Amino acid sequence: MKIYATKIFDISKEKLEELSLLITRERKLRIERFIYREDKIRTLIGEILARTVIAKELGIINKHIIFDKNQYGKPYLKSHPEINFNISHSGNLVACVIDNKPVGIDVEQVKHIEYEGIAESFFSARELENIYKKDLCRQIGEFYRIWTLKESYVKCCGQGLSIPLKSFSISIDSSDKIRSVIDSKYSEHIFNTFEVEPDYKIAVCSISKEVINDIIMVGQRNLINNFIDLS
DSSP states (O other), rough: OEEEEEEEOOOOHHHHHHTTSSSSSSHHHHHHHHHSSSHHHHHHHHHHHHHHHHHHHHTTGGGOEEEEEOOTSSSEEOOOOOOEEEEETTTTTTEEEEEEEEEEEEEEEEOOOHHHHHHHHHHOHHHHHHHHHTTTTHHHHHHHHHHHHHHHHHHHHHHOOOOGGGGSSSEEOTTOEEEEEEEEESOOOOEEEEOOSOOOOOOOOEEESSSSSSOEEEOOOOOOOHHHHHO
């Protein structure tokens, strides 16, 4: 397993259009539908990061990377279905994980929101207890940690919103060991969390024997240059 992340910076309109020519027409049209340029950039960099990571790991060029989706909408590599990857982005951060086992990743920018109502709607009693036993100033961080863990689990399973967030629970014990619980039984999924940037939470879920502890940070300029070389 390898995890990559890129901090997003502004891209000129001309460069955005140039890079959009190197991805599929479907993705290009999706990017064009966004109203705000930051949404266009965020989605484009996510696509570029995934394609660059896959090309590097498999030793292929960009044009040979063809994505498809399962019945729940999770992308997979059509020519190498044994390779599992997942991407996520939020704010100015985009991340990608790749493995030979099912995997999911979620990135969230921590914002000062009224999290209590959201937690009551989507979290289990065990998860709510983990939040409310924290000091008030730390509760928002715990909310986002649990949220990213739950999202990473759903994405790892590859079944999208067909898995209700309240149908399982994230268990975090006193030693910070993280497990998912379904019908009072622990699953075989493995988790890890990261904080590579202030005010951001990242969670990874896999069925591998272990999740690595490091994220490879890639500068946006180097990422774009490498992607162009692969195209």
